[in-house]
Amino acid sequence: MAIESLIPVIEKKEPKMNTLTIEQETNPWEAQAARFDFAAKKLNLDQGIWKVLRYPAREIIVHIPVGMDDGSVEVFTGYRVQHSIARGPAKGGIRYGPDVSLDEVRALASWMTWKCAVVNIPFGGAKGGVICDPKKMSQGELERMTRRYTAELIEFIGPEKDVPAPDMGTDEQTMAWIMDTYSMHMRQTVTAVVTGKPVNIGGSRGRREATGRGVSVVCDQALKHLGMSIEGCRVIVQGFGNVGSNSAKILADKGYTVIGIAEYDGGLYNANGIDVPALIAHRKAAGTIVGFAGAEAADKDELLTYECEILIPAATENVITSLNAAKLRCRILCEGANGPTTTVADDILEDKRIFVIPDILANAGGVTTSYFEWVQDRMGYFWTEAEVNQRLDSIMTESFSDVMAYAKSHSVNNRIAAYMLAIDRVAYTTKQRGMYA
Numbered sequence: 346m347a348i349e350s351l352i353p354v355i356e357k358k359e360p361k362m363n364t365l366t367i368e369q370e371t372n373p374w375e376a377q378a379a380r381f382d383f384a385a386k387k388l389n390l391d392q393g394i395w396k397v398l399r400y401p402a403r404e405i406i407v408h409i410p411v412g413m414d415d416g417s418v419e420v421f422t423g424y425r426v427q428h429s430i431a432r433g434p435a436k437g438g439i440r441y442g443p444d445v446s447l448d449e450v451r452a453l454a455s456w457m458t459w460k461c462a463v464v465n466i467p468f469g470g471a472k473g474g475v476i477c478d479p480k481k482m483s484q485g486e487l488e489r490m491t492r493r494y495t496a497e498l499i500e501f502i503g504p505e506k507d508v509p510a511p512d513m514g515t516d517e518q519t520m521a522w523i524m525d526t527y528s529m530h531m532r533q534t535v536t537a538v539v540t541g542k543p544v545n546i547g548g549s550r551g552r553r554e555a556t557g558r559g560v561s562v563v564c565d566q567a568l569k570h571l572g573m574s575i576e577g578c579r580v581i582v583q584g585f586g587n588v589g590s591n592s593a594k595i596l597a598d599k600g601y602t603v604i605g606i607a608e609y610d611g612g613l614y615n616a617n618g619i620d621v622p623a624l625i626a627h628r629k630a631a632g633t634i635v636g637f638a639g640a641e642a643a644d645k646d647e648l649l650t651y652e653c654e655i656l657i658p659a660a661t662e663n664v665i666t667s668l669n670a671a672k673l674r675c676r677i678l679c680e681g682a683n684g685p686t687t688t689v690a691d692d693i694l695e696d697k698r699i700f701v702i703p704d705i706l707a708n709a710g711g712v713t714t715s716y717f718e719w720v721q722d723r724m725g726y727f728w729t730e731a732e733v734n735q736r737l738d739s740i741m742t743e744s745f746s747d748v749m750a751y752a753k754s755h756s757v758n759n760r761i762a763a764y765m766l767a768i769d770r771v772a773y774t775t776k777q778r779g780m781y782a
């Protein structure tokens with residue numbers, strides 16, 4: 346569709362889209378665009394800026410040849426989408442997975458723009474992905490694929506251009522390979538080209554736990570806002586990877602009771618609270634949460650509908666849809682994952698008066714500490730973990746209160762408030778810089 350013809354279509358579109366098929370409902374790009382359009386309309390956004398911000402500024406597709414361990418050559422398709430650089434260098438993770446698609450990467454890139462603006466850090470938004478199954482590849486194959494992907498993107502990334510980070514299927518080691526490949530091309534060590542690196546090569550203390558810590562801070566703030574207390578506050582977490590396990594661990598440390606954990610291969614339930622460090626040790630040893638002695642087995646999908654005070658989806662997109670939203674029995678939905686809730690489900694949650702802490706606020710602790718990492722790399726001076734955590738806590742607390750203030754003053758739900766706040770900030774900068782059009 347031509348961009349010029351978008352605005353009339355948007356103006357006709359109803360925010361409630363109950364007529365969508367489940368495939369349309371779960372398209373992450375459509376989900377992002379629907380919220381953007383709704384918030385932009387509420388803001389009465391200038392039509393030109395609307396068109397500029399609705400689409401990514403740049404989409405790069407690469408086909409990467411990789412020498413496999415058996416001597417054959419495989420070609421993988423990778424993406425890097427830069428949605429906006431209005432407020433600073435593009436910033437966003439790289440995802441490896443069999444289901445990666447351009448629409449998903451586009452949506453994730455836009456969410457990064459909004460997320461960085463919600464927490465008011467000087468970055469735009471980007472995201473990358475490679476269609477592959479990292480679980481089926483050797484370390485050598487992953488390293489060669491990562492290095493060639495980096496080489497293909499060499500003129501598009503950099504500390505002042507676009508700064509990748511880990512996401513699903515990538516980790517600190519992947520970031521170390523990217524940093525090294527970029528540095529070889531630049532003929533000097535450039536640590537600030539990626540964040541989420543190992544601490545000894547320019548990573549930030551506290552980065553690994555940062556998203557979970559940020560989740561815990563917004564949960565604290567939500568309880569305060571709603572007049573609830575930590576004591577007796579039951580939490581269920583979906584996904585026990587970086588975000589899920591760190592959220593569960595930090596919340597349990599703070600006195601919350603983690604009663605359920607759902608993973609792709611099974612769930613766990615213990616009404617008296619799961620010993621999270623023991624579960625982390627079990628998962629490390631067994632490679633799965635299944636079979637953990639400190640909880641009973643539970644159906645992974647049913648767990649999302651168990652009664653609890655806080656439900657934290659921290660796995661992947663589209664897990665709360667028109668098919669299960671009505672069954673949720675939580676008071677607070679805190680989105681550790683990106684895009685876990687569809688637009689149709691949003692309307693159902695609003696009718697049920699579930700308090701949603703939207704992804705672009707709830708999981709922004711990761712990119713906030715990535716920002717700290719980038720700052721420390723460029724200064725060449727590294728902070729203590731306590732300093733990092735204290736700065737993170739204060740940004741997350743302030744951002745929560747900014748979103749609440751927007752929700753109140755514009756009479757909108759928390760998600761639309763977060764989008765409005767973010768779009769307003771990006772639009773303001775775009776106007777101030779002026780358009781090279």
Ligand code: NAD
Pocket residue numbers: 511512513514556583584585586587588589607608609610645659660661662681682683684708709711712
């Ligand atoms: P991860 O790969 O470390 O962990 C994801 C976990 O979810 C894995 O253990 C996986 O087995 C599990 N999982 C996958 N699909 C599932 C399903 N359908 N049901 C239950 N469990 C499932 O990834 P991560 O870094 O923790 O990221 C999780 C989510 O958080 C993603 O949406 C990501 O974009 C988002 N996020 C991550 C960060 C970060 O700093 N890592 C920051 C912001 C947002």
